[in-house]
Amino acid sequence: LSRLNTIWKGFINMQSVAKFVTKAYPVSGCFDYLSEDLPDTIHIGGRILPKTVWDYVGKLKSSLSKELCLIRFHPATEEEEVAYISLYSYFSSRGRFGVVANTNRHIKDLYLIPLSSKDPIPSKLLPFEGPG
Numbered sequence: 309l310s311r312l313n314t315i316w317k318g319f320i321n322m323q324s325v326a327k328f329v330t331k332a333y334p335v336s337g338c339f340d341y342l343s344e345d346l347p348d349t350i351h352i353g354g355r356i357l358p359k360t361v362w363d364y365v366g367k368l369k370s371s372l373s374k375e376l377c378l379i380r381f382h383p384a385t386e387e388e389e390v391a392y393i394s395l396y397s398y399f400s401s402r403g404r405f406g407v408v409a410n411t412n413r414h415i416k417d418l419y420l421i422p423l424s425s426k427d428p429i430p431s432k433l434l435p436f437e438g439p440g
Contacts, residue, residue, distance in 0.1 A: 312333045312334060316332040317329070317330070317331045317384060318348045318350065319350065320349075320381065320395065321351050321352065322351075325395055325398050326391040326392070328384075328391035328395070330381045330382060330384055330388065331383075333379060334380075335380050335438060335439065336376075336377070336378040336433070336437050336440065337378055337437060338377060339438075342377065342379065345412050345415050346415070347412070350408055350410070352395075352406045352408060352409065352420065353407050353408065353409025354406075354407050355406065355407065356407045358403070358404070358405055358421075361405050365433070369432075374416070378433060378438075395420075399422040400422040400424070405420060405422070406422075407420075
């Protein structure tokens with residue numbers, strides 16, 4: 309991550325689970341609006357089944373008017389890692405993804421997908437078009 313520029317820095321908050329400062333790094337897609345359009349605090353409103361997200365992503369990838377952007381969140385400091393891991397564990401142990409509640413006009417939907425460093429990249433997100 310040291311070779312990549314951050315595209316956003318702010319809070320991720322899921323009430324009664326975790327709140328922490330994080331940085332977002334580009335993975336794939338167009339990031340022109342993300343630094344401006346992501347709010348200071350990303351509020352996670354709930355959980356969603358992975359199948360629902362993958363069905364949606366499949367439809368999105370076949371659309372000519374929509375873009376799929378992937379970003380990677382990383383704790384901003386070592387002190388933030390505990391809360392970051394708590395949120396990851398919350399979703400991972402339940403087999404769910406996070407749904408962001410506060411999106412805006414350029415960002416229609418935003419999901420948090422818990423992937424460990426050992427997990428393969430889900431095929432629905434490939435191929436990467438960007439720094440990867």
